[in-house]
Amino acid sequence: MRSLPVTVxxxxxxxxVLVFGVWAYFAPVSFIDYVNYAPYNEHLTHDAGAFQIGIGIGLITALLWNNTLGAALAGFVVASGLxxxxHFTDRHIGGHGTDVPLLGxxxxxxxxxxxxxxxxxxx
Structure with a gap:
């Protein structure tokens, strides 16, 4: 049983992490403008957002599912899927032909x- 303060x-x-992750993933230019980071790298910003979203989902899953490995895997699956x-949507920017199949x-x-x-x- 978790205490209320730990849950909150x-x-x-x-x-x-979800707010900033979703922002970085879906509105990378706005996010980079806000954090005042240069030079802008769209793909790197997408990746950072993907991993932040995965961490957030892992935390929420840990509250809902009393299985630490399951919660960690849920966060991984979301982060890795995004x-x-x-990599698929940014393939015009660069990367390797093997990125999408290996990550997938x-x-x-x-x-x-x-x-x-x-x-x-x-x-």
Whole structure:
């Protein structure tokens, strides 16, 4: 059983990384203007947003699912999925032809692990 202060603090931490992560991922120019960082790198900003969103989802999942590995994997799957998507949408900027398939494969492995955890819990 978690105490109310721990739950509230965890939700505040999750909200902070989710707000900035969503902002960086979906409005990278505005985010970089706000943080006053130069030079602007769209893909790097997308990646930073993806990982912040994954951390936020991991924190929220940890509150909802009493399984530390499951919560960590949920955060990983979200971050890795968004990271894969940013490599796909930013492929015109650079990167390698193997980025999307390799990143996508690790995302799928994370999904498989979550499904296996859920099946084990259901059994």
């Amino acid at each position: 603090i965890t939700l505040l931490c999750a909200a902070s 990271h894969t998507w940013s 494969a690790t995302t799928l492995l994370g999904i498989v692990a979550v499904v296996l955890l859920l099946r084990r819990k259901a059994a």
